[in-house]
Amino acid sequence: MSFRQQHLLGIAPLHPDEIRTILDLADSYAEAERADRAHGRALEGLTQINMFFEASTRTQASFEIAGKRLGADVMNMAMQASSIKKGETLIDTAMTLNAMHPDLLVVRHPHSGAVDLLAQKVTGAVLNAGDGRHEHPTQALLDALTIRRKKGRLHRLNIAICGDIAHSRVARSNIHLLGKMENRIRLVGPATLMPSAAREWGVEVYDDMREGLEGCDVVMMLRLQRERMDGAFIPSEREYYHRFGLDAEKLAYAKDDAIVMHPGPMNRGVEIDGLLADDINRSVIQEQVEMGVAVRMAAMDLLARNLRALRKKEGVMV
Amino acid sequence: MKDQLLRNARLIDPEAGTDTRGWLRIAGGEIVEMGEGGAEGGMDCHGMCLAPGIVDVGVKVGEPGERHKEGFRSAGRAAAAGGVTTMVTRPDTLTPIDTPEVLEFVTRRAHDRTPIRVRPMAALTRAREGREMTEIGFLMDAGAVAFSDGDAVCADTRVLSRCMTYARGLGALIVGHPQDPGLSRGAAVTGGKFAALRGLPSAPPMAERMGLERDLALVEMTGVAYHADQISTAVALPALARAKASGLNVTAGVSIHHLTLNELDVGDFRTFFKLKPPLRSEEDRLAMVEAVGDGTIDIICSMHTPQDEESKRLPFEAAASGAVGLETMLPAAMRLYHAGHLSLPQLFRAMSLNPARRFGLPGGRLVKGAPADLVLFDPDAPFILDRSTLRSKSKNTPFDLTRMEGRVHHTWVGGETVFSEEGAA
Numbered sequence: 104m105s106f107r108q109q110h111l112l113g114i115a116p117l118h119p120d121e122i123r124t125i126l127d128l129a130d131s132y133a134e135a136e137r138a139d140r141a142h143g144r145a146l147e148g149l150t151q152i153n154m155f156f157e158a159s160t161r162t163q164a165s166f167e168i169a170g171k172r173l174g175a176d177v178m179n180m181a182m183q184a185s186s187i188k189k190g191e192t193l194i195d196t197a198m199t200l201n202a203m204h205p206d207l208l209v210v211r212h213p214h215s216g217a218v219d220l221l222a223q224k225v226t227g228a229v230l231n232a233g234d235g236r237h238e239h240p241t242q243a244l245l246d247a248l249t250i251r252r253k254k255g256r257l258h259r260l261n262i263a264i265c266g267d268i269a270h271s272r273v274a275r276s277n278i279h280l281l282g283k284m285e286n287r288i289r290l291v292g293p294a295t296l297m298p299s300a301a302r303e304w305g306v307e308v309y310d311d312m313r314e315g316l317e318g319c320d321v322v323m324m325l326r327l328q329r330e331r332m333d334g335a336f337i338p339s340e341r342e343y344y345h346r347f348g349l350d351a352e353k354l355a356y357a358k359d360d361a362i363v364m365h366p367g368p369m370n371r372g373v374e375i376d377g378l379l380a381d382d383i384n385r386s387v388i389q390e391q392v393e394m395g396v397a398v399r400m401a402a403m404d405l406l407a408r409n410l411r412a413l414r415k416k417e418g419v420m421v
Numbered sequence: 422m423k424d425q426l427l428r429n430a431r432l433i434d435p436e437a438g439t440d441t442r443g444w445l446r447i448a449g450g451e452i453v454e455m456g457e458g459g460a461e462g463g464m465d466c467h468g469m470c471l472a473p474g475i476v477d478v479g480v481k482v483g484e485p486g487e488r489h490k491e492g493f494r495s496a497g498r499a500a501a502a503g504g505v506t507t508m509v510t511r512p513d514t515l516t517p518i519d520t521p522e523v524l525e526f527v528t529r530r531a532h533d534r535t536p537i538r539v540r541p542m543a544a545l546t547r548a549r550e551g552r553e554m555t556e557i558g559f560l561m562d563a564g565a566v567a568f569s570d571g572d573a574v575c576a577d578t579r580v581l582s583r584c585m586t587y588a589r590g591l592g593a594l595i596v597g598h599p600q601d602p603g604l605s606r607g608a609a610v611t612g613g614k615f616a617a618l619r620g621l622p623s624a625p626p627m628a629e630r631m632g633l634e635r636d637l638a639l640v641e642m643t644g645v646a647y648h649a650d651q652i653s654t655a656v657a658l659p660a661l662a663r664a665k666a667s668g669l670n671v672t673a674g675v676s677i678h679h680l681t682l683n684e685l686d687v688g689d690f691r692t693f694f695k696l697k698p699p700l701r702s703e704e705d706r707l708a709m710v711e712a713v714g715d716g717t718i719d720i721i722c723s724m725h726t727p728q729d730e731e732s733k734r735l736p737f738e739a740a741a742s743g744a745v746g747l748e749t750m751l752p753a754a755m756r757l758y759h760a761g762h763l764s765l766p767q768l769f770r771a772m773s774l775n776p777a778r779r780f781g782l783p784g785g786r787l788v789k790g791a792p793a794d795l796v797l798f799d800p801d802a803p804f805i806l807d808r809s810t811l812r813s814k815s816k817n818t819p820f821d822l823t824r825m826e827g828r829v830h831h832t833w834v835g836g837e838t839v840f841s842e843e844g845a846a
Contacts, residue, residue: 293587294587294589295587335580335583338558338587345558
């Protein structure tokens with residue numbers, strides 16, 4: 104067992120062994136869930152607070168279910184409607200919250216780096232549920248688990264990440280994770296949605312979907328946000344779909360057994376063809392959601408173990 | 422298609438830079454053979470000049486929306502009579518050519534109404550408003566050869582940089598109008614003592630350099646292919662030369678009017694001389710001629726802009742800008758030849774070869790296998806221009822009642838005669 108982190112702020116600080124540890128534990132949770140076995144009460148007696156400064160349904164629900172399955176007391180705080188509106192700074196919010204002694208803090212924030220800042224001010228374990236365009240570590244972990252289960256391995260795969268790379272924290276976390284596990288990563292998208300320095304990240308960059316998908320094992324699609332569609336970064340939905348939307352014709356350039364992934368929620372007919380998204384032979388989108396809960400259970404379990412060990416060492420009762 | 426031999430001609434080859442007596446054979450719409458010296462049979466060119474047809478970049482045709490000013494039929498007739506075999510048309514129509522659907526309409530109209538080749542440019546941003554990019558990919562598929570908002574300069578550099586980045590990804594050419602939009606707002610003439618004396622609002626030459634420098638910085642950042650539609654001031658030239666020397670994918674044009682006229686021609690508020698950018702000083706004009714000669718400026722165009730009488734018969738400030746030029750471009754260019762400033766191969770390099778190359782078109786060359794788009798003209802034939810005889814629907818030429826030399830005798834497009842001196846075929 105190798106997992107030494109106090110927080111899960113991103114993929115970048117993780118060692119490959121730590122990633123494997125999370126995935127192995129998550130895999131066992133997923134199997135237990137499928138077999139309808141009890142999960143144990145790893146988070147019994149701990150308080151988990153989900154602080155979402157940015158709207159989320161799926162990720163928040165996934166963290167909430169993960170916490171409850173392991174026996175945590177879970178509380179959701181919709182921060183958009185709260186003290187932020189009253190002018191409180193992020194650090195003050197964190198200090199106030201810390202005074203209530205939460206053990207696990209799940210945080211999403213629209214600003215890159217905000218979760219790191221918050222983590223410096225609290226004594227519990229912080230999980231980044233997405234910060235700006237920076238990182239979304241549990242998404243990358245659930246993607247990795249899905250790939251490993253489908254492909255039997257998580258190394259030496261050709262993986263294309265397609266779409267709005269520039270604004271995507273999912274892409275950044277995946278680039279870190281898949282790179283650490285020694286895969287060949289290709290980024291595919293229009294130049295306006297590609298960071299100009301992407302070529303220096305040790306990845307291949309394509310602005311032609313067919314070239315980018317050639318011979319791929321995994322095709323990861325990213326969500327294109329509505330506000331980016333109308334003329335600002337791309338001319339229109341229809342031109343985007345024509346050039347970068349994943350359909351059977353473009354997917355044919357990938358390997359015959361290539362899997363199709365999407366972090367959700369999908370825009371059918373914009374970045375992905377609706378029929379393809381539903382094709383159970385190619386699309387693993389539903390499995391990604393399932394693995395999301397398992398990965399979050401594993402991450403919180405491991406962080407809670409480290410938290411308990413630390414408190415024991417410092418002589419603090421939990 | 423007919424097999425034709427054209428003999429006893431002065432062959433103007435802009436690529437080789439030569440001006441030699443010889444003959445040329447056309448078959449299947451292409452140039453199939455050519456040689457020096459005499460030949461037997463065929464058509465006697467009587468020692469006149471035979472050159473690749475002019476590829477005129479930036480022609481305004483009033484379709485859709487302003488057919489009373491110019492339609493494809495009238496523009497095509499003017500082009501044929503002026504030795505223009507390809508018109509690269511502007512998107513600043515009413516409505517602008519900013520969707521594939523409008524572009525297809527224009528292409529179909531052009532095909533139905535004129536034998537002259539028409540290659541449309543499309544708008545870079547929707548409605549040329551500088552806010553949202555057009556469907557550059559679909560427009561290229563529909564035949565757009567370049568993207569331009571014309572004189573509606575995009576003031577938002579973030580929007581422009583994204584348009585350029587997207588265009589670079591598709592290999593699209595962007596045509597800019599180098600002009601600082603703030604400094605030149607409402608301008609009617611160039612800055613300087615003459616404008617000041619007449620009390621007209623003016624665009625300082627520096628506004629052109631600022632606009633150009635801004636565009637070139639964005640080109641350097643994005644790597645897009647960029648053509649400046651018109652350079653008219655000496656202060657802008659060093660920036661252009663520097664950009665080219667540093668290897669940026671940049672070219673520039675100049676209108677025939679800025680090479681042959683200057684601010685003094687505006688005289689007593691003559692609105693037919695109101696252009697955009699405005700006519701500049703004589704020093705600027707001479708600098709433009711020199712820049713064409715040394716290749717700093719690549720392309721000469723007519724910037725054909727038809728305007729009806731109503732839009733010109735107004736106080737100078739309120740009058741519309743622009744002049745027709747399809748039919749007068751070649752005789753006006755002969756002024757530069759007769760003055761000894763530019764040779765015929767140099768002129769046709771800038772009027773035919775360079776624009777064809779830059780816009781990815783097959784014409785502009787006098788070689789085997791090139792399309793037989795040709796103009797036969799007498800560079801010395803004198804005449805006095807009567808604007809009522811112009812074939813354009815709009816007669817807003819600055820050369821009315823001017824002595825000119827250089828008459829087109831015959832124009833071919835794809836080996837077919839589209840004009841001969843007896844009249845349009």
